[in-house]
Amino acid sequence: ARPLGAPGMSLPEWIRLVIQHRGEQADRGAAISAGITESVRCGVTTIGEIATGFPGGAEAQADSTVFFEVRGLRKNDFAARTASTSEFLNLERGGGAGWRMGLSPHAPYSVHRELLEWTVAAARDRRLPLAMHLAESVEEMELLQAGTGPFRELLESLGVWEESAFLAGGSLGYYLRRLSEGDRVLVIHGNYLSNSDMDFLAKQREPMSVVFCPRTHAYFQHARYPLAELLSRGVNVAIGTDSRASNPDLNLWGEMRELVDRQGASPAEALRMGTLGGAAALGLAGEIGSLSVGKRANLAIVRTERGPSDPVAAIRHRSAVVATMIGGRVVYSCHPDLPVDPVGGGN
DSSP states (O other), X not given: OOOSSOTTOOHHHHHHHHHHHHHHOSOHHHHHHHHHHHXXXXXXXXXXXXXXXXXXXXXXXXXXXXXXXXXXXXXXXXHHHHHHHHHHHTOOOOTTOOEEEEEEEOOTTTBOHHHHHHHHHHHHHHTOEEEEEESOOHHHHHHHHHSOSHHHHHHHHHTOOOGGGSOTTOOHHHHHHHHTTSSEEEEEEOTTOOHXXXXXXXXXXXXXXXXXXXXXXXXXXXXXXXXXXXXXXXXXXXEOOOOTTSSSOOOHHHHHHHHHHHSOOOHHHHHHIIIXXXXXXXXXXXXXXXXXXXXXXXXXXXXXXXXXSSGGGGGGSOEEEXXXXXXXXXXXXXXXXXXXXXXXXOO
């Protein structure tokens, strides 16, 4: 219902709260359905969702790429982790549910490097997209570079620390290189990318995208985000909301406003990252993301109070999503002239 913890807390401290919250959660399916409904009401037509379980009916509310989360630092857990992932990959996607498969080796601090390589190979063989949290915090970078710090302490306290999970004197570059073997890759966060990391992503700009989560970034009070550096190199940057555990809502319009107000992006840049940037990251730029002949009629209708002559400038002003259309059908509306279409309706 609200972000866990307090602004400015460390990521390892926050993860302890996430683990505790998951253990107390009574109805995860209802929470997922509520989150997707909220996204649609905020104008989102297409979702990239990292899932800790198997997709249910909720995903059909919007077009979804469901990235099955793969976690495991101990070699003794490999058999169970690969078995559950294979079970996901063998799912029958019947019933017309609008979702696609993807895989998410969660993060460097939660996935053994050998399990990462297995996951990348499984995704590559099936031409599935990959998503991984990378360069999210200074604690993560210390863990990778020195094998020390709060993340190691967290993993040891949870009984999952294993020395072989990490390369001695390792760096982020190892993870970027492994992921680049995939068909399409989402690097989530990228808050602490080095110049060489960004140069690598620029060379791999076709299969690899960075997903920036502006308000989550602000919640943890991270260092300045290298947005200008990524864009100047031609890296595709999309916008994410990350999680209700670190964000007050799932409003992508609010993320775009954050980009303009606090990250120095122009309204046009923010709008592109929130539309075509996301479509390209998911490999769907030929189908969605812009108002173009032949693409799907996936639209967010936004009311602006100040009525700027340039509608893109509405990002700077008070505005609100009043209707959402997916595939030519109005699926959400609070506008009297745009009634919600029944299933099978639309034009």
